[in-house]
Amino acid sequence: MKRRDSGFTLIEILIAVAIVGFVLAAASTFFIMSVKQYKTQTKIVETNIEGILGLELLRRDMESLGFGLPWNNLPTSTPLYSETSADNLSTLNDFPNAPRAAAGIDNAAFTVNRSDYLTVKSVTVGTADAAGKWTTLTQAGTTRNWGSTEENIAGTEYVIVLALGSTDANRRSLVNPASPYAQFSSTAAYVPTEPYSANIVYGVDGSPPMRPFNRADYYVANASSNPPVTVPLRCAPNTGVLVKGFVSHDNNGTLNLLPLLDCVADMQVVYGLDVDGNGSVDQWTNAGGLPAAGATAAATMRTQLREIRVSILAQEGMRDDSYTHPVNPIYVGMADAGFGNNFDITGYTNYRWKVYHLAVKPWNLAQ
8 A cells, every 4th residue: 555645735835825925914014014103203202302402492592581681881883783684684683772682573474484583682592602601890800700611701702791880871881991892801991980899791602792792583494594494304394493593793693593493384472561560461462562673672671571482383203194183273372362373284184293382481681
């Protein structure tokens, strides 16, 4: 009797191959979905971290607005006090008056989606190491040493010197010998004239500075802006990059940009004013309600501005076709005060959207 040869039939092999194929296909699909989900979640986390870092810088700059600004004795010669020559920013310049601590443009036509434009003036918003440093200068010509190279002003860094004064007419006056700007090593000409008094020395940017303060502008820019900004490919169409534009100390006041947050669709700014002098906010307004540039604008700003609220609509992560954003339009701004914008995301609902809110009370306006 012959022994039958053992083995698999063709049908058995085909069935086994089919099973293996189904298993591999399922595994591949699961792997692809896992990678896609991982990439989506990674981008969301990356966006959140970026938002925390960039918006914290914006928050700190807004909180310090007004720090180190001179109130009186401003230079009246244009080369000694120049901001920016950009036509669309001329309303934000204060020469020859004292600088306003904050200014802005409501629904600026030259920004992405006509978002708001915010300007902060303070010595701390500069990019040089000297920005934000300060010390005292006595009648004996001595300055206070903080014992730290990070806090001490270097001899070659440029400074302004303010006399404290006793009334609004002479308070925080810019001390002006031969020139309003000098290096820290040449502060002998800036000593106070009254006995037992001290002047305040603030580090500023520039070599030398073109104005006795630093200025930074915050807005949403893209490739069509001036200067242009590259928007990441993952961003939804019609979005841009929230930037901090440091107004350089040159003849044209060009903007040196620092990106803060990618994929931004809108920014709305609301200002809280104390118009009756009771110390609390009793009126909310957009940039159109702020004091316009003029002789009394800075003083009015110091007595009235109590709070700034910024709302920013930005994309989280990247496009996800399996996701549909649950709200359209998205309100950006301060709804209870009636200042904001209903942003229509039709066509962009496959992106996750988040509204960031900043509420800042400036602490240096009246100091």
